[in-house]
Amino acid sequence: MKVTKKNSVVVVDDHSLFARSLANLINSFSNFEVLFQAKNGVEMQEKLQAHDVLPEIILLDINMPVMDGFETAEWLAQNHPEIKVLALSMEDEEQTILKMLRKGVNGYLLKDIHPELLNKALVELQEKGYYHSEKVAETLLHSLNPTEDEKNLEFKENELTFIKLACSEMTYKEIADVMDLSPKTIDGYRQDLFRRLNIKNRVGLVIFALKNNLTQL
Numbered sequence: 447m448k449v450t451k452k453n454s455v456v457v458v459d460d461h462s463l464f465a466r467s468l469a470n471l472i473n474s475f476s477n478f479e480v481l482f483q484a485k486n487g488v489e490m491q492e493k494l495q496a497h498d499v500l501p502e503i504i505l506l507d508i509n510m511p512v513m514d515g516f517e518t519a520e521w522l523a524q525n526h527p528e529i530k531v532l533a534l535s536m537e538d539e540e541q542t543i544l545k546m547l548r549k550g551v552n553g554y555l556l557k558d559i560h561p562e563l564l565n566k567a568l569v570e571l572q573e574k575g576y577y578h579s580e581k582v583a584e585t586l587l588h589s590l591n592p593t594e595d596e597k598n599l600e601f602k603e604n605e606l607t608f609i610k611l612a613c614s615e616m617t618y619k620e621i622a623d624v625m626d627l628s629p630k631t632i633d634g635y636r637q638d639l640f641r642r643l644n645i646k647n648r649v650g651l652v653i654f655a656l657k658n659n660l661t662q663l
Contacts, residue, residue: 452479453572454499458518459507459534460485464557468505468534475565478503487513487521500529503571508535508546516549523550523646530571534559547653550646553577574617576648599642599658606660608635613652613661 455478459465462485469480481501484490487510494500504522508515515533522531531551535542536558543554553576555567567577601609604625611621622632640646643654655661 452477453503453568454479454481454501455568456481456490456493456501456504457483458485458487458490458504458510458515459483460510461507471561471564472505472568475568478565478568485512486510487515487518490518491521494526500526503530503532503568505532505534506551508533508537508542516545519546519549519551527646530575532567532571532577544653547649550650552647552649553579555579570615574615574648576652578649578652605635605639608632609639609651609655610661612636612648613655 465483533546533551533554570577622629
């Protein structure tokens with residue numbers, strides 16, 4: 447009988463009861479399992495060092511002692527950009543959501559999320575690299591106007607096509623197929639745009655595209 451490999455998840459939250467309940471819920475999903483739990487960013491770092499295998503996804507609370515979600519997200523973006531980070535919080539303030547997205551997280555969920563939607567978010571995060579809830583989409587639409595520096599940026603036709611497709615639900619491989627380019631070339635576009643626009647992930651690219659009217663949700 448073939449055993450399906452489960453995607454590993456880490457829960458970082460200082461509320462022990464909530465964290466345990468969340469871990470039990472995730473372990474009940476057929477395709478995910480919790481690697482460990484941590485109470486803050488410092489404890490998470492220690493446990494990451496102690497484990498031989500890195501998690502694929504980290505569910506990250508914002509308001510925590512010692513090292514909060516903003517600091518932890520920034521540390522993860524700098525040290526482990528390959529790990530997908532999903533912020534999970536009680537806060538739905540637009541500035542908080544935007545700040546977390548700009549710190550490099552790949553999605554943002556409220557803690558009262560329905561279990562089925564959480565599973566959907568984890569699956570989309572794993573498959574597409576990001577997850578946009580309705581709240582995040584609404585926040586992106588209400589985000590600040592483009593800066594003068596952003597307005598003066600120029601893009602080649604292929605870059606504009608890539609940006610628009612990256613704002614869809616396509617994977618990078620699917621984008622390569624549509625543009626009739628190799629995955630390596632698409633990865634080159636991605637890395638160059640991230641560097642030029644000073645962004646850390648696909649969510650940041652979506653924010654940029656929306657602010658500059660390059661795409662619509």
